[in-house]
Amino acid sequence: MNLRTSSLLAMFVAVSALALPAHAASLAFDSDRLIVIPRESRGGINASAAQAAQATQEFARLGLTRGRTLGGPWLGERRPYVLEAPAGVDLLAAAAALRATGAYAAVTPNYRIPLMVTLPNDPYLSDQWYINGGFADVDLPLAWDLEQGSASVTIAILDTGVDTDHPDLASKIRVNAAEIAGNLLDDDANGFVDDVKGWDFGTHDADARPEYTTDPSGIDVGFHGTFCAGIAAAANDNAIGIAGAGWNCRILPLKISHPENGITSEAVAEAFTYAIDNGANVLSLSFGGPGDPGVPEFFQALVDLARAADIVCVAAAGNEGVSTPTYPAACDGVLAVAATDEGNARASFSNWGSWVDIAAPGAGMWSSICQNYEFTELDQIFYLFLFFWDGKNPYMLGDGTSFACPLVAGACGLVRSRWPALSEAATRERLRLTGDVVAYDHPIGPRMNVFRAVSEPIVAVVPASLGGALALTQRSANPSRGELQLALRAPAGGPGEVAVFDAVGRRVRTLARGELAPGVTTLNWDGRDEAGRPAVAGIYWARASIAGVTASTKFVRLR
Template sequence: MHDAHLRIIIHLLLAGFLLSGFAAGVYADESSAPDDIESQSSAPYVPGEVIVKYKDGTVAALAAEGTGPVALKALGAEVATDFSAEGLDNLQALDITGPISVKEAIAELENSPYVAYAEPNYIISLSLPETDPAGPDEAGDFSALAFPNDPKFADHWGLSNTGQTGGVSGTDIKALKGWEITKGSDTIVVAVLDTGVDYTHPDLAGNIWINPGEIPNNGIDDDGNGYVDDVYGYDFINNDNDPMDDNGHGTHCAGIIGALGNNGIGVAGVNWKVKIMPLKFLRADGTGDTAASLNAIAYARRMGADIISCSWGGKAKSQALRDAIASTNALFPCAAGNEGSDNDKTPHYPSGFDLPQIISVAASDAKDGIPAFSNYGATKVDVAAPGDWIMSTYPTSLGHQYVKMKGTSMATPFVSGLAALLLAKEPSLTPAKLKARIMDTVDKLPGFAGKTVSGGRINVYKALGGGGSTPGVIPIPGMSKPPRDLNGDGRYEDLNGNGRADYSDVVTFFKYMDWISKNEPVEAFDFSGNGRIDFTDVVKLFQSI
């Protein structure tokens, strides 16, 4: 009898190995030829504007006064913004009003022994994702799940994938299990650097950060931070105190991080409780510039943001932007980009800066693969997160309260949201430790091997400390590590404890089935649900891989 079962399992395993071989081929490089790398000189920039970093603070102060050893007047230049006041020492933005070009001004400045570097004010442009508007909430739309009761939660496969969009059930971030540990905290602040946020949206208003030191609409800078009436954040591209979203991109990202959960409307975010700080530096058309991003980052740091979410980027390598990020004590989840290219060959920034604050994010789809649009990189892109047709919030003024979008822009706030959950549970985690925790607890899967540093898609439950071995589950003979529950369903599919579920686990289960039935908790290995350990469990495990 055992021989007959063994023959069946061997045939199944051979079929599985053949199928897995075909699947692995999907992700092979189609060409070994390197991509063309866009030079810095071709990156678009704002005409008549330069960013300069001085080596000495005295020189920077004199330059701001219009005097000193760097002859700005001779260049037809004057200081537009002195970032030193924002904690970015010796850094200034200049307006070039004379006949000299930006390139000529940079060359002159870099010839000065007092200048560390000079660069254009690079234009930052969103790769605007496609949108798919959602209909109104209806009673029939409510999720069949007992919680949360948000009507469109059933459409949010990234949080709970039941195969509802044609994907594979279970290929999600395990949010439901994670929420058993924490749903977030309103003490954690996530700055969304983007097109703004609709802070009046009914699914976001309760989670919007409010400046505690500012009295609304009194025309006074009450908290002395240099910004008048910045109650909900600030608009750094139009230089006003209203960070309302007139594009939709920022509101969509904000909803993924922290749409109110279990409130009977719309969707739920990765965090049910969190504070979203709206910082607008991109216009309605999705364009902004480095100088505006520097002001936004400086504001986020000054006002205490724990995480700074950046769903944007490009080919321009701005040293000033790198310096601004390096000056903070916050985690920066950054989008890897939507060109479908290898960031190891064609760099993308800010996601490609080698800084402990930055975690670079690719998109995953509902079948745990990397969509064709997503950038990737074995050494430059850290993790993957859901980014393919994600349901989230949208500005009411633009005609739809909820839409689906796709892009690494959507994947990034999943990581920002996970970081916020981690800080809610462990507030002392540094940016470097947050990054390490997120990367160390991914679900390692074939679709991300060789495409990301971690080789996996984020897992909320595991990052929060779930998904490990529990009392009663012990190592199987010959294994150095105990079995692991990788997806939070109470079944321990990783029998050899190596952090992934594959066909070696099926072989181990078959080989040690009698031992498992006598020494392990039945419920941990009862994959068929019949209340005992037998060959049906081996087959179910095989079918799940």
């Protein structure tokens, strides 16, 4: 690794171990509140009087009182809300007690969540190796020949804010035409005053532009959201700056950071509900943390709400170079994104594991930075010498799964533009199944190929859900020698695959890929890998996936 890359990894909150140590230390959290996501018909804003009374009694017993409700009306009784706590209340114990009742989808402290840091004529395109740079790119120019995205498709960037006046982004911001800017009225009655260009959930106002925000090392990372927005959908073919993957797709800036408090669970929950209420099609989530108490359930509940609204959730896998799951990336129904480099290898900082769905370029990424506040002299020195900023134009270099994530989000925008009726589950599955199989050092899924994602025909409508009934079972003895026979039981057909993986998650052999029939299908593995070589003795997994639902079985192979 060269000095420049090492420095980038060391300094970006979005991409560095400073944001989240490799040992996944516990997250800090506010001492005065919990965030609750209710189940239907229990403790929500529209709950029955009896249910509400019981919930109030539970809260009082734990020393908690009901605070504000988060988000707009679309979610009804599933709307998250805040529980306020006086000094001295053990929030972890209170949250655990409420979760134990089974009445809530999630109860969590207000955690501080780390960041994961047709050829257009854009002048910096030559620096964007991941667009059209040879064997390691994602074939965007070929994809753009077929699909350049739709202004009706919105990619929400939940991050540190987006510079809505940036010359490469100003024309791409989703404008709420039902709101009149500056009249201090909630014209569209969605619960937010003057939300013309997104919302700031960190400081609770209509200005979603970034603020000066430092990481633990004292370096400003407020530009992070603007950087992600540029990769996802900067203006293309405008003779300015860079080219965004989503081309004509629109950007919805949802600022979830506070200049002093960072990103909190409360801000994330409210941003999710806003995105659901206000028509987002794709969420780009370049932040996350370890599985602290309540964190997996918290993010899973939010993801479930988004998926119910047919929104694709894309999340960065993390930058510690480990296999430990991070959230929300490891949640069911999320497209978890690892990072690759210009050499077509897994980026050394990228997390990995069977929970990762897809890989995309995330090292040496060139994108936009904010201009709405001045950098300090120290920041300017770092940006000039480490991030290759020229000191004038609002663009520079960065590494991280944070930046692989919006690239995938932009590609999802193209797919949803090309096939508006395609469900969020089918969109995720399409990105994964059309990826290029690469022999990485650790499992990070296929490398995204946007051209294949928008060009290969759809032969069937993928069902929104298979009801969890997908099953993959063995018909051979276990352990076994020779040929292995498997039975795939699928309640509905659709695009999918069945593959064999070794004990560390490396793909050994693809047994079926494409249109899978409903009912029972018999599959055979002859004990050889894709190159025809005999597989070594050991533990293996067979995994089936259709429409985002997976099933697997473990077996032992003898020589």
